Amino acid sequence: MSGWASGQALSGSFDILTYNVAGLPEPISGSDPAVNTPLISQRLSNYSIVHVQEDFGYHSELLSSDTHFYRTSHSGNVPLGNGLNALSSYPWSDHQRRTWAACWPNSGDCLAAKGFTAMRIQLDDGVVVDFYNLHAEAGDDKLDFQARTVGFQQMSNFIGTYSLGNAVVVAGDTNTRYTSSQDPARLLKEKNGLADVWVELFRGGNPPGHGGSIECRFPVPAGQERMDCEQIDKVHYRGNRLLRLAATDFINQNTAFLTASGGPLSDHFPNQAVFDYELSPSMRAGPRIVGGTHSTWFNDATGGSVGSWGDATARAVVSSITLRGGSRVDKVAYTMSDGRKIPHGGSGGGDRTLKLDAGENINRVEVCIGVRSGGSRGVFSVTVDTDRGRSVRTGSGTGECEVWTPPSGGTWTLVGFQGWTGSEVDALGVVWGKR
Structure with a gap:
């Protein structure tokens, strides 16, 4: 962990x-x-x-x-x-x-x-x-x-x-x-x-x-x-x-x-x-990004829509998350509490969605990576858990997994991801925000 x-x-x-x-x-x-x-x-x-x-x-x-x-x-x-x-x-x-x-x-x-x-x-x-x-x-x-x-x-x-x-x-x-x-x-x-x-x-x-x-x-x-x-x-x-x-x-x-x-x-x-x-006092990246590279880089901790460095709280948090995949993860997408819709990845696989209730927070993310048939590394599964015991998951597990939890002190939840995507999700890291 x-x-x-x-x-x-x-x-x-x-x-x-x-x-x-x-x-x-x-x-x-x-x-x-x-x-x-x-x-x-x-x-x-x-x-x-x-x-x-x-x-x-x-x-x-x-x-x-x-x-x-x-x-x-x-x-x-x-x-x-x-x-x-x-x-x-x-x-x-x-x-x-x-x-x-x-x-x-x-x-x-x-x-x-x-x-x-x-x-x-x-x-x-x-x-x-x-x-x-x-x-x-x-x-x-x-x-x-x-x-x-x-x-x-x-x-x-x-x-x-x-x-x-x-x-x-x-x-x-x-x-x-x-x-x-x-x-x-x-x-x-x-x-x-x-x-x-x-x-x-x-x-x-x-x-x-x-x-x-x-x-x-x-x-x-x-x-x-x-x-x-x-x-x-x-x-x-x-x-x-x-x-x-x-x-x-x-x-x-x-x-x-x-x-x-x-x-x-x-x-x-x-x-x-x-x-x-x-x-930042209100937004933190997870320990590291895992998976492959050389596709398209994205970083949800960017732009004026996420606020300024010294903000006391995150400007918006994830209110609904959709994971799309089959044997691997093809896409991660989420709706933010300010109404923005953020998609990353391709169009393969099927959707699994978790809509958060008011006051519900994402407090655990597990990402498993592996080697694809062509030799490149990618994300094989993602699991997202909340503090109310609910979860959403897609993909197939591997023996190479990391579990990320939020910072201590105050109430934190997921505000997005960082990583690399193409037709699939190649690499992921989490971004936490303070409520």
């Missing part, structure tokens, strides 16, 4: 380091990666999550002294690899790599499969953030700007579907400058509601205007780092209805990544962002 223990932490913190490690093979690289990459490796374990770019020809050296338990697999050297990898103290799921839809060879961008990655990191039970790593098109020619903009639009569209309603952190080498009118530096804010940590903490939320240049000088001696200048290595973020994220610091870790003689270990600054998080 997986429920909310009364002593479970409702807040916490994490940090992320983003660093272009300049691991291009010699003689392309000008940063001596054969010598410097093992030195970089010695410093990485100090950060809970690390995003690296240009991790091409010296990947084993980059990992040689690192102690992170969770590591992405290497995508390879140029020209096949994208140089993007992550190291983490927390587990993740569904790591994906995407190559930019456009590149312009002026700055050598087409010599590697540059792009972005996405993964869903679980910081704690019910605390999930989608992390994106990127290395954008470089250069300042007209076609560089065009290719960079196409790439940002591509990633923005991906965030809009893959991370619908989710908390998000984007950390990487953006190759963008707010002072350039041709750069898409503002796109993630405008299209996806992501704040730039540096802009928020050091510019009062106001990015630099177009024109001129305030780019940071590189390299600089230890102790001469400035935070009033702009870097192309940026961190963006947003919280969601379930999870409030607050950026508390943005640190140029230049001093920690210097050679014995005081020189830089790469041709970029390493930047660390520090975050606090706090769970």
Whole structure:
């Protein structure tokens, strides 16, 4: 059984380091990666999550002294690899790599499969953030700007579907400058509601205007780092209805990544962002999502219809639930107390419906998953129970089941699900709301 223990932490913190490690093979690289990459490796374990770019020809050296338990697999050297990898103290799921839809060879961008990655990191039970790593098109020619903009639009569209309603952190080498009118530096804010940590903490939320240049000088001696200048290595973020994220610091870790003689270990600054998080007082995700992926993501804890993060109670709760299935679960659908009807899944199977009475609450959900004939994982059965001893169930049980119960303290009930659906229900997790 997986429920909310009364002593479970409702807040916490994490940090992320983003660093272009300049691991291009010699003689392309000008940063001596054969010598410097093992030195970089010695410093990485100090950060809970690390995003690296240009991790091409010296990947084993980059990992040689690192102690992170969770590591992405290497995508390879140029020209096949994208140089993007992550190291983490927390587990993740569904790591994906995407190559930019456009590149312009002026700055050598087409010599590697540059792009972005996405993964869903679980910081704690019910605390999930989608992390994106990127290395954008470089250069300042007209076609560089065009290719960079196409790439940002591509990633923005991906965030809009893959991370619908989710908390998000984007950390990487953006190759963008707010002072350039041709750069898409503002796109993630405008299209996806992501704040730039540096802009928020050091510019009062106001990015630099177009024109001129305030780019940071590189390299600089230890102790001469400035935070009033702009870097192309940026961190963006947003919280969601379930999870409030607050950026508390943005640190140029230049001093920690210097050679014995005081020189830089790469041709970029390493930047660390520090975050606090706090769970909603009235809406909580279950411990985890179980099943398969790569269909259509949905998240019922999204949009203005479910209220704001600090609400004392959930805006609406499930008043009627329908489970459709046969040997597996094809669809979950429910009517909310405010009249909204929410369906997820396909059209197969038969319906089984439970209409809740006034004051009746859903206090137990069991989800069983298994492997389908084609090898993909999916949801084989769902059982929903209420505090008045009534239930509804569909599908066939398996030996791989989880039971979820609401948080303690007050009266909680089901307000929806999170998961993946196609013609069937591929994965599910619950969302609880406080009455």
